[in-house]
Amino acid sequence: MAEGNYVKADLTLLGKDHIHAYQDTDGEVGYLWNGVPTLLLTTVGRRTGARRTTALIFARDGDDYLVVASTGGSPRDPDWYLNLSANPAVEIQVRAQHLQVVARTASDDEKPRLWKIVTDVWPNYDLYQSRTTRRIPVVVLSPA
Template sequence: MTEYDDKAVTISPTNWVAEQARLYEESGGTKGTSINGAPCLLMDYLGRRSGTWHRTVLIFGQDGDDYLIVASNGGAADHPLWYLNLQDHPDVELRVYAERFAARAETLSSDEKARVWPGLVDLFAPYADYRKRTERDIPVVRLRRV
């Protein structure tokens, strides 16, 4: 766990995610800010069952001033847990490089997703393969500063 604004945060149990999240946070957003060349952010979100805060590292794109994240889960059949939690608790805290701020999550409509998807695949090519691996619709989430 780590502390931010007197809030306990549990970092992802996945080792590489936890290490990158620690590096990103401890460096004040100057290290650990990309995955395979794609920019990434830290997202703190509230667990729908536990009621505790969790932190993960996610690749992001941008749409104007908003940030876009992809609930790909590597093309798995199930949505990532962070996405399920956002359905119940859309208010999150982000670290994008050196800046920390509150944001609200919203899943894009089919039309909005179709508009931004090509840019997200340009940003991180494996998204195209992930989409082919699963029958589920991979959600794209807009994170808007509040």
């Protein structure tokens, strides 16, 4: 396992608590999580049509935002990834800024470069990839 750069995460702000704190404070609480930046991603449920919001670590590549569908190395893709795959027009909140973006999965050709960018922000992604045979996607969120 790739544990050399593993960072033990403080999980005190997680899930709905993270999302509500971020929304209520325009990111004053929750933007930085374990020393790394997070955004809120809102997708539309592929079966329910309900809006779903998830807090995710992100990196930047020019004007694009990068997120990783890792779920800690789970064998299945996270629901938010399945939702945006079905409907790539999504919304993000970065601190107080709300942006409409279009999501796409990084191509095989661009993924190595983008993987380096995201693992520079959160080295644990390498460990997560070692935990699963699933090829963990990097998602590019481009302003609409």
